[in-house]
Amino acid sequence: MSRIWVIALNTFKEAVRDRILYAILAFATAMIGSTFVLATIGAGSGEKIIRDIGLGFISLFGTLIAIFIGIGLVYKEIDRRTIYTIVSKPIHRYQFVLGKYLGLTLTLFVNVIIMTWALMGLIYIGEGLWDFRLFAASGMILLELMVITGIAILFSAFSTPTLSAIFTLSLFAIGRLLDDLRLFGEQYAGDVGRAVIRAVYYLLPNLGRFNISGEVVHGLPLSEVVSPMAVVYGFLYVTALLALTAVIFQNKDFR
Amino acid sequence: MRGVSVLWAGLFAVALVASVLVGRSLEVRGGGARLPDDPLYLPSATFLRYASLGYRHMLADFMWIRATQYFGSQLEARTRFQGRYQFLFPMLDLATSLDPQYIHAYRFGGLLLIVVRQYENAISLYEKGYASNPGRWEMPHDLGRLYYLDLKDYAKALQWWKITNELPGRPEYIPRFIPLLYFEAGQREIAIALWLEMYQATDNALIRHMIRGRLESFGVKVGE
Secondary structure: OEEEEEHHHHHHHHHHHHHHHHHHHHHHHHHHHHHHHHHOOOOOOOHHHHHHHHEEEEEEEEHHHHHHHOHHHHHHHOOHHHHHHHHHHOOHHHHHHHHHHHHHHHHHHHHHHEEEEEEEHHHHHHHHOOOOHHHHHHHHHHHHHHOOOOOOOOHHEEEOOOHHHHHHHHHHHHHHHHHHHHHHHHOOOOOHHHHHHHHHHHHHHHHHHHHOOOHEEEOHHHHHHHOHHHHHHHHHHHHHHHHHHHHHHHOOOOO | OOOHHHHHHHHHHHHHHHHHHHHHHHHHOOOOOOOOOOOOOOOOHHHHHHOOOOOOOHHHHHHHHHHHHHHHHHHHOOOOOOOOOOOOHHHHHHHHHOOOOOOOHHHEEEEEEEEHHHHOOOOOHHHHHHHOOOOOOOHHHHHHHHHHOOOOOOOHHHHHHHHOOOOOOOOOOHHHHHHHHHHHHHOOHHHHHHHHHHHOOOOOHHHHHHHHHHHHHHHOOOOO
């Protein structure tokens, strides 16, 4: 465990030193700040606009961080040949994968917290209250980002960063539309098509299950909005992704 | 080396100034037959729902802001053009299709449509809002108000305010208005019976005074 933690901390430090992270974070914070302007021209729905768009930006920029740092996690080590130093040490390859993943998850956690507090601070300035319900939405956003990171690191283990970014972005888009895809299949596809779509629906990550921002903003009770099964689903999916990455990495020949 | 830098800096300045000038000339040439701020094309709600990749609430907010901006820009252009506000309802429809729980967009959007006398569209928007949020009092309330104040259809107003009256959180004045609407809708006996019932049920001196005045105007005498 301590080995995994050492790699995780190193990955975190490396990510924190990455200029792309600061660029995305600064841009995200600026965009969240800009919702204040949008709220003033929202003709009375400013409170909703700040929350909707703020949470949207947290998710959007978190996804960018997860993808653009995630795709380079393993590939960079291979490209710089630092992987030889690592695999020659008494460390299992799965520990390396887990450490890398946890390091980026820690980075994302810190970023989501910073962005959520920025949004809450903005709401406090405008409305004079701390809206702690937003943490429920951003918690689920983090869970979604963990799944996206898992996908990014999986592709990173066997593909180039450009291809990994394309694959991960595609899976992100499909994952967000899976419910609609299933509905489409049920309405228009034949028996075989329906079976294929159903298989795809269950196999691919259903990222829509983590999207509760709208419900949180509309003030629905959190007990109805946050589903423990969605949280379990997220962790199980991440486990499956990491296991697959570990298998691929274990069988990879670094000569 | 220094000369090359100066050359690039000079090119940058010239290109920047030229782009500003060209931009300004494009602004002057624009206009034509199109209304200012008229959108050329509005995508369907279904398409936007897919294209938003789950960020549909955010998109609904942008569409709502766009609708209010459009209303303002058309207001400014009123002396020059006929057939204004043709995109107002489609924009509001889009915003509320992307976020069917967007109560403010139904209510304030409905008001904008009433202001520009698009009553049918306002009714559609309110009815859509009620269908999507059957537990909310706001849309039946606004429908009742539209039928009462603008369309003078008291039977319809009564129908919607009776629905409002059953919903949680409705304004406290609704029960007081229902007898009046019965009266306006030509159902005088029911109106008087409801006022009498209300008169006997309340201890509030002001409300009793108001109801007594109303009843007396219909020739019904009530004790103190």
